[in-house]
Amino acid sequence: MDKTTTFQPGLNGVIAAETKLSYLDVEAEEIVIRGYDLIELAEKRQYIDLIQLLLKGRLPDGAEQQELEETLKLEAPLSDSLVQLLAKLPKDTHPMDALRTGISALAGYDKNLGERKNLEQTILRLLAKIPVITAGSYHLLQEKSILEPDPDLSYSANFLYMLTGRVPDEQEASIFDQSLMVYSEHEMPNSTFTARVIASTNSDLYGALTGAVASLKGNLHGGANEAVMHMLLEGRSVEGFRQLLLEKLARKEKVMGFGHRVYMRKMDPRASLMKEALRKLAAVKNREDLLECCEAGEELMKEEKGLYPNLDYYAAPVYYLLGIPIDLYTPIFFSARTLGICAHVAEQYTDNKLFRPRVHYTGPRGLHP
Ligand SMILES: CC(=O)SCCNC(=O)CCNC(=O)[C@H](O)C(C)(C)COP(=O)(O)OP(=O)(O)OC[C@H]1O[C@@H](n2cnc3c(N)ncnc32)[C@H](O)[C@@H]1OP(=O)(O)O
Numbered sequence: 001m002d003k004t005t006t007f008q009p010g011l012n013g014v015i016a017a018e019t020k021l022s023y024l025d026v027e028a029e030e031i032v033i034r035g036y037d038l039i040e041l042a043e044k045r046q047y048i049d050l051i052q053l054l055l056k057g058r059l060p061d062g063a064e065q066q067e068l069e070e071t072l073k074l075e076a077p078l079s080d081s082l083v084q085l086l087a088k089l090p091k092d093t094h095p096m097d098a099l100r101t102g103i104s105a106l107a108g109y110d111k112n113l114g115e116r117k118n119l120e121q122t123i124l125r126l127l128a129k130i131p132v133i134t135a136g137s138y139h140l141l142q143e144k145s146i147l148e149p150d151p152d153l154s155y156s157a158n159f160l161y162m163l164t165g166r167v168p169d170e171q172e173a174s175i176f177d178q179s180l181m182v183y184s185e186h187e188m189p190n191s192t193f194t195a196r197v198i199a200s201t202n203s204d205l206y207g208a209l210t211g212a213v214a215s216l217k218g219n220l221h222g223g224a225n226e227a228v229m230h231m232l233l234e235g236r237s238v239e240g241f242r243q244l245l246l247e248k249l250a251r252k253e254k255v256m257g258f259g260h261r262v263y264m265r266k267m268d269p270r271a272s273l274m275k276e277a278l279r280k281l282a283a284v285k286n287r288e289d290l291l292e293c294c295e296a297g298e299e300l301m302k303e304e305k306g307l308y309p310n311l312d313y314y315a316a317p318v319y320y321l322l323g324i325p326i327d328l329y330t331p332i333f334f335s336a337r338t339l340g341i342c343a344h345v346a347e348q349y350t351d352n353k354l355f356r357p358r359v360h361y362t363g364p365r366g367l368h369p
């Protein structure tokens, strides 16, 4: 096989699938979701609208929106046996690992496991339950009781309530909903690719999502949002943060929250939206110092490396000001991304071709035992 035409390290720039779901148009600075601009959707619609858009290809009307909210509320509670299983995990389990276990375990409760005709129903059940597993397993790991979903709250407000134990105000709920929207779908990141690869063997949706959680946990992907917040806290002040970043660069370390395989030399449009959200929250919560640190880091990385923030860089301080424990940032990212991944798995099933690439062999030949 000709190495030069077939091998791209990290599959950089390789087209791995055809999709009607989303596309990153870097030139136009647009994240296209089924024909719409994700940022405009995040400014004008709600996460719940994206569910129908991604799964069915069109935005819901008011009645459909209400029906969807009702279905999600109905499907949200976890069975006692699943709660007991999560409660048995060692207390130092990372919430992302607890989430992976919870999603994997859900397969055993699905009487129609693997039946394609029930796929949409299964996806809605997962979208209802995954936020409850995310928040619930965290509280169980803290040796606290799980907070039951509050049916009087909207999908996103309830998710935030279950995470923090406090009913959010309108602005907090709206900013959190926006964050879920910008995390919901992003073309072909490692986790989505992982899920599509698993689905391409005709394996089931739970398995595809379980693999995707493991992928998204890594700090080159979703795990970066938690790492960003630890870095901001370690820096403490504008000067401390600048110093910390300079030290990391001197040691040739990757600085979490910067750079992106697709937008390496441009600002991630989702990061700009979250920066705006941070500006609003910082003003209300009197934490302009945190915004100043982030802006100083952004400037420094532009000057020193020509690198720009990705979504994780600004989502992290937004979650911090919403009062969310840091260990939950990556599980929240996955909970929001469940939607995009499920839509990709459904698409993979409808026009499946087993993923099975080849290698460029660099080992020896002709040896004998
Ligand atoms: C929502 C999301 O999941 S977005 C991604 C979140 N992940 C992060 O924030 C982790 C930090 N960022 C990174 O590690 C990278 O930018 C990635 C993994 C996202 C993309 O990486 P790749 O496309 O594989 O590019 P690669 O890692 O080879 O970087 C290219 C060059 O830019 C440098 N670079 C890229 N990102 C960074 C960074 N965050 N800090 C310092 N240098 C960086 C690399 O050192 C490399 O330099 P070199 O050519 O001198 O060796």
Ligand SMILES: O=C([O-])CC(=O)C(=O)O
Binding pocket: 183, 185, 186, 188, 189, 190, 221, 260, 261, 262, 310, 311
């Ligand atoms: O697209 C990627 O590679 C990573 C990313 O930003 C995401 O998954 O949201």
